[in-house]
Amino acid sequence: MNLKDAGIYDLTNIFKGKATDAHGASQGSVINNKPRFINIPAYQRPYRWKAENIERLFQDYAENNEEYFLGSAVAVEKSKKDGSIEFDVVDGQQRLTTLYLLNYIRYLLRREYTLFKLKNPYQPKASELCEKLKECYVNLIGRNIEPFEYIIHKIEELSEHEEMDPNSRVDKLVSCYEEQLCIAKMKSTYEETINERLYQAHKFLDDEKLCLKYSRSRYDDILKKALCNVVLNNVPNTTDYELQVMREYKDEEFIHNYITALKTIFNEIWGRAKLNVDKDADIMEKCGKAIELADEIVENMSLCIVLTENENDANKLFEVLNDRALEVEDLELIKNHFYKEYCTKSNDTDEKKDNVITELDELWADKIFCGNVDYQNKLISYLAAVYLTCDKELSYKDGAKLKDAIEKKYSSVNYSLEERTYTDKEILSDFNAYYAVKIILENFGVKAKKLNEISLRAEQEDKSITYKTLHLLNALKYHAVIPALTNVIIASYAKNHSLIDEDFGMKFKNYICDLIEDKNHSIDEYKNIHQCAYMLWIASLKAKDYNIPRQIAKRIIEKNGRVGFCYDYMDFKGDEINNLDEELEIWLNNWTFNNKKTFAIKVLMLNLLLSQRLETEDGYKADTFTININSALTYKMDAGRLQLDHLEANIINRVNSQSYYLSDDIEKRQKDVNGYIGNFMILDAVDNNQKNNVPLKNAMEYYKRIEKSWLVDDIECMIKDEEYFDLERQIPKEEFFRERTKRLKCCFKAFLRKKLNDTQVTIRF
Known part of the structure; x- marks a missing residue:
């Protein structure tokens, strides 16, 4: 794996290519003092962080605000023909995009704050404020420096005309500022104002080359659409700003995600700023505090940017660095x-x-x-x-x-x-x-x-x-x-x-x-x-x-x-x-009740239950008989209630223990009633629960719903046969379990030997 370079960078350093020793950046090829585009490759989907992700980010920052480390980001560095640098982000796009959106909120706050200050006829720091606004925008949001340079030049030009009326100077400067930054003026109706704001916002950004871009141009348009759709608005009768959303896009996931993020970021910054000013502070005092907070966050939040020379190495590094069980x-x-x-x-x-x-x-x-x-x-x-x-x-x-x-x-x-x-x-x-x-x-x-x-x-x-x-x-x-x-x-x-x-x-x-x-x-x-x-x-x-x-x-x-x-x-x-x-x-031969092959017994027994035996003179004692497959469909039962039922109860009712199959060895009895397949039959759960632990002689009434099944017929015949049943005491002999087990095994084996489309199976004992 060929790593090109790595270093710790804040937002400004990531985009503008200006490293500072304070952030411990390496002095390798990463540090080239050239503006960078952060590019989201075509194979990645756009932004998807939710409000809770951003709220958690601010909470973590509040607890570590001296310098908050956001983790690592992996990118492939590419030099473009125009001399710019492009980082193809393999990992970290959610965090980088969040920082980008945070800076856009910072820009909106500074733009509003600067406009307010420019309206003061005696504003000695007008150029300084506009320089900071330019620094906030150029190479962090977009590349277009001209509007800001023009405004700064206008300030210098107007300042040379000392004879000019101060109010006239303010009017000219504000008009220039609003025109260059495409700030909409209020219209006669709310809808007209919204339309004008959207028009001006798109006029400013539509031809802009954003510093955060996508290989898929459609997503560039989506990001611009989201940025143009929000504006700072003075909440009526308050000294608060809100981030006004001009058009709702709830059905358009990606635009909605950006707008939700922008609103959450603004609410976090504005809410924290209000906590740090007096209750009676005016809106500009709050705005100034919000800008201070946003500046601090931009300066103190940093990532470890790891650069590779090719995408394969970047992808390998991505998988090493990420906890696959968490967000990826x-x-x-x-x-x-x-x-x-x-x-x-x-x-x-x-x-x-x-x-x-x-x-x-x-x-x-x-x-x-x-x-x-x-x-x-x-x-x-x-x-x-x-x-x-x-x-x-x-x-x-x-x-x-x-x-x-x-x-x-x-x-x-x-x-x-x-x-x-x-x-x-x-x-x-x-x-x-x-x-x-x-x-x-x-x-x-x-x-x-x-x-x-x-x-x-x-x-x-x-x-x-x-x-x-x-x-x-x-x-x-x-x-x-x-x-x-x-x-x-x-x-x-x-x-x-x-x-x-x-x-x-x-x-x-x-x-x-x-x-x-x-x-x-x-x-x-x-x-x-x-x-x-x-x-x-x-x-x-x-x-x-x-x-x-x-x-x-x-x-x-x-x-x-x-x-x-x-x-x-x-x-x-x-x-x-x-x-x-x-x-x-x-x-x-080794099967016992509830072992891992119990479900197989259920499946096989159910298929026998769904078959019909052809007439034979010897009945259940026949050495050979034939069954028709899936012909007895009237015997269907609710699959959710099918259970494998003990014919002879597993648990003896001590009140009438003489009615049960007994053995001198308790363990042998348990082995017989649970280990012989012949002691089991499919039964509906409701019937099985009602049957409970009755002796075999009383159990047959619970099989009435399937009494036409040859499986049930054979059981009834066997409990009338003294070879298998103690007719005087009305309890099964061990031979009952052995014989029925032998016959069921033969049935299972014969059934599993049949060809796919065979409609009959001949069973030989």
Whole structure:
């Protein structure tokens, strides 16, 4: 990393290039005594500080007013053809802009104060006051020195005419002052006065080259519009000024932010000034004190300006210096990276870049990251980054690394500055990758809460397997597996459609809605997506943890995404099936109630509940039977109330303990009732609460709502069979748990062996 220089500077030194030993500035290339422009690069959005940020700044200053250090700012120094110096600000633009706005308030106060003093026929310090006003404006707000020089020259010229009437001299001087600085005169109506003030303000600033500028000219215009929209106004019947806002721009965020900041700065300065004068002080005494305070702040607030020779070093330094958990958002860094790539690697004109970035800003803020909770923002950012980079190692938990991955594994690989440009179409395509993820999550209904409930509801709905799988992965919190599915969805779309269509949002939304509704998996364009989803659904239920699903996801991610679409990876490979079967056997044998695979039991049992068994002579004792998948849809229950219920109660009611399954070993009883899958059944929470801890012989009445289910039929048959039930004491034998567990395991395994579009499953015991 090549640092060009660093030093501590106050506002005057930053803009005017005049270093002072008092601020400990280094004597390197930074100190060149040339005026500087502070430039906000095109990839950064304009000012966004709120009133509370500014109020906190003033409070901190009040507590440290000897010399208040504002922290560091990082910039790239550039020499312009006209000899001026430009600092491209990479970090610190909010603080620098606040100081700039503060100085503009200082200028308004000085302008009003000087005008008042010039109206005194015997004002010996007229030139000095105007010199200070010039110093406050020139090279701190704008570059135009001529109006101030003209006024000072006029003062000198008039002072030579000693014979002139003092009042006439004042009239000429005030007229010159107001004309040169475009100070509006009062009109007959309020509206006319406002219009005149706006006209004069724009006349003064519209052609001015502000010292704080933006690479995007539109934002220069916004800043000027905000500065022109405020004026000092004497509050009627008081000795107070207010900062009058002439036009409200509440619906225009950036102008509104500037105006809010200007009002807050003025209120802070004026309010503190009033505390330092007598209660009966006149308005000019207060104004003078406000100027003193503003001067002190400008002199005492300083930043450490760190200069680098190139943007890459500046960005690296920026990330080192900032606490990423506080004010710097990862999403903002990612977006700014795309803007920087486009601005530096595109051949478009500045005007076109400005228009493109403006449209992308609206897409990013108003469509992609609007109305989301933090969880959704994080998921969108992660899934889109994986799509663009095809980086199989990216972690959902490490949002700070997403920008680095995009920069190193996408931008620098695909858009090397020496080899190819990064066009407006390509940046739009990349933004639409984020938009595509937003549309997927929004239309699938992916939420941050009640994940299990939503997944169980999805299993009951007449939707595609892709819809069910995404919700299953979210419920299991397999975040690192989800991008395999979203990559395939977006890549499949991009193979046959364009990500830069004007109506991309509507087209992709329709695509996703049809994908969700393709419950029979019959639409050709979606078949590979559904196959991929089904593979992940099977793997996630069979695996004992997320490792095998994650390995499957990695190979899918590597070949599907921004790099293209590869359908060869939509099925199991190598030993994956055998390994999954082994893991399924292990976790089924070791399962106990409420362990990490309990939700998988719920999902599998619910799917059996939604099936219908074909008639068989041997009924529940048949060695083989067939079930129709998703045919018993009348058994739907409220997913939010589905619970895994103990058939034989976990807790014994001591009053009638003889009615429960008992064992000489208390620990063995607990192991049996909680460790045998056969002791569990899906039940509505309301019924489960009413059922409470009744013995198994009394439990069946609570399953009446689903009494047509073959699962319920089998339980009722087993409790009438002395092989599994002590008919005299009406309590289950251990064989009941063993046999039902064996049969459920066989059902689960058979169900997980079926092909995607199989409508029947044959189960053999």
